[in-house]
Amino acid sequence: MLALADIQLFFRNAVVTGDVAHIRALLSDATDPENGLGIHRRNYEVSLVTALLTKFPATVWLAGTSFVTEAARDFIRHHPPQAPCIAEYGDEFPRFLAGFPVPTACRISENSRSLNGRWDKYPWRLRNDVLLWRIWQRSARTNCRTLCCNCSPESVIAKHRGQ
Amino acid sequence: MASRIPDGAGIGLRLPHLSEVVATRPDVGWLEIHPENFLANAHAMELLTELSKTYPVSVHTVGISVGSASGIDRLHVKRLRKLVDRIDPFFVSGHLAWSTFGVEYLNDLLPLPLNTETLSLVVRNINEVQDTLGRCYLVENPSSYIGFSSTTMGEAEFLSELVVRTGCRLLCDVSNAYVSARNMAYDPYHYIDSFLADAIAEVHLGGYTPEGNLLIDTHAAPIADPAWDLFEYAVRRFGLKPTLIEWDNEIPSLVTLVNEAARAEAIASGALQPEEYRAGAS
Numbered sequence: 311m312l313a314l315a316d317i318q319l320f321f322r323n324a325v326v327t328g329d330v331a332h333i334r335a336l337l338s339d340a341t342d343p344e345n346g347l348g349i350h351r352r353n354y355e356v357s358l359v360t361a362l363l364t365k366f367p368a369t370v371w372l373a374g375t376s377f378v379t380e381a382a383r384d385f386i387r388h389h390p391p392q393a394p395c396i397a398e399y400g401d402e403f404p405r406f407l408a409g410f411p412v413p414t415a416c417r418i419s420e421n422s423r424s425l426n427g428r429w430d431k432y433p434w435r436l437r438n439d440v441l442l443w444r445i446w447q448r449s450a451r452t453n454c455r456t457l458c459c460n461c462s463p464e465s466v467i468a469k470h471r472g473q
Numbered sequence: 474m475a476s477r478i479p480d481g482a483g484i485g486l487r488l489p490h491l492s493e494v495v496a497t498r499p500d501v502g503w504l505e506i507h508p509e510n511f512l513a514n515a516h517a518m519e520l521l522t523e524l525s526k527t528y529p530v531s532v533h534t535v536g537i538s539v540g541s542a543s544g545i546d547r548l549h550v551k552r553l554r555k556l557v558d559r560i561d562p563f564f565v566s567g568h569l570a571w572s573t574f575g576v577e578y579l580n581d582l583l584p585l586p587l588n589t590e591t592l593s594l595v596v597r598n599i600n601e602v603q604d605t606l607g608r609c610y611l612v613e614n615p616s617s618y619i620g621f622s623s624t625t626m627g628e629a630e631f632l633s634e635l636v637v638r639t640g641c642r643l644l645c646d647v648s649n650a651y652v653s654a655r656n657m658a659y660d661p662y663h664y665i666d667s668f669l670a671d672a673i674a675e676v677h678l679g680g681y682t683p684e685g686n687l688l689i690d691t692h693a694a695p696i697a698d699p700a701w702d703l704f705e706y707a708v709r710r711f712g713l714k715p716t717l718i719e720w721d722n723e724i725p726s727l728v729t730l731v732n733e734a735a736r737a738e739a740i741a742s743g744a745l746q747p748e749e750y751r752a753g754a755s
Contacts, residue, residue, distance in 0.1 A: 314542045315542035317621070318574055318583075336622060337619050338624070349687070354581050357580050357581070392578060393546070394546065394578050395510075395549075397513035397514060
């Protein structure tokens with residue numbers, strides 16, 4: 311009999327990466343194993359993508375839901391959470407996003423212009439998010455990603471402010 | 474020492490309702506929280522601390538992975554201990570499931586093969602949780618969508634063994650019992666009969682969503698009639714226990730939750746003889 315640790319490795323791969331080949335052989339055929347695995351995979355993906363979209367509302371607003379959703383799906387496959395407080399998850403997402411080309415179809419310019427002069431109207435979380443987005447946008451445009459790739463979000467913001 | 478154990482029904486305190494609950498103090502017997510929502514939110518924690526002076530609180534964690542082969546997340550259990558010390562809940566509970574894989578947290582309640590190897594592991598992990606928290610831990614029956622060929626024990630038998638070997642108690646999620654029984658093709662009433670009734674400390678009820686040939690434990694809908702019927706049967710078998718209305722997705726108005734809690738209390742009182750109900754509520 312396979313050890314529980316191995317079963318959980320196979321299950322983890324099914325949930326995070328969609329690789330069901332190994333775990334499928336360990337499941338009972340009495341029920342509907344494919345659908346059952348699909349439920350767990352979807353629970354993982356939907357809950358975490360929703361958490362990221364909630365955490366970075368301005369990025370969603372500027373870049374569009376479909377673009378950020380796809381990026382978030384990719385992010386959670388490569389960077390599963392490391393703690394159960396999901397509100398704390400995703401601090402690395404802006405740096406991960408820096409590796410994506412700026413989407414051509416989004417309304418970055420239009421929405422960026424509409425933000426001008428309205429910073430005081432946004433709560434801190436949103437201002438922080440918009441700032442990260444602008445830095446990412448500039449980094450991606452100039453192909454110089456050192457700000458986003460080598461620094462924590464906090465230090466990125468500090469550098470942006472010239473501190 | 475844990476605060477008094479309430480009778481009757483409570484509601485899940487979710488962040489969208491937090492300020493309304495603080496402002497209006499709805500007439501419910503108790504509140505349940507997921508500590509993971511409060512540990513990462515200092516303001517919410519302040520409000521919860523205030524509410525815990527008025528309402529009995531039950532802490533229901535989704536972050537303690539007692540089924541993980543790699544062991545529990547000790548850092549998280551220590552954070553949980555601080556919250557427990559602060560609000561003094563009447564119960565602390567979690568699930569017969571696993572979520573942690575090494576350093577990764579997979580954010581779902583994943584199923585376990587039920588056999589002697591798993592039993593030894595879960596016993597070890599529950600003992601560590603109870604030692605760290607300094608109190609009894611309640612273990613909840615999960616909702617199941619798949620089975621393992623290496624399972625050799627029934628779920629109720631497995632839970633009973635946990636009680637015997639660790640001194641933990643049980644949380645019977647009646648809706649999970651119904652969902653699992655439908656999905657895994659067994660009789661939910663027989664499952665309730667198999668539960669170690671003396672070990673039941675709390676009962677949960679939540680909404681599920683049909684999808685294809687499965688029922689999904691979404692907590693995104695009103696409690697369905699078959700679950701209410703099974704709840705009435707469970708009350709007759711277990712007696713009056715603190716009962717939670719769970720609604721975590723597509724969260725309705727606070728009034729809707731309060732009404733569902735009132736319905737649970739009405740069904741419980743109808744299921745018991747008046748003297749049994751008064752004895753349970755005293």
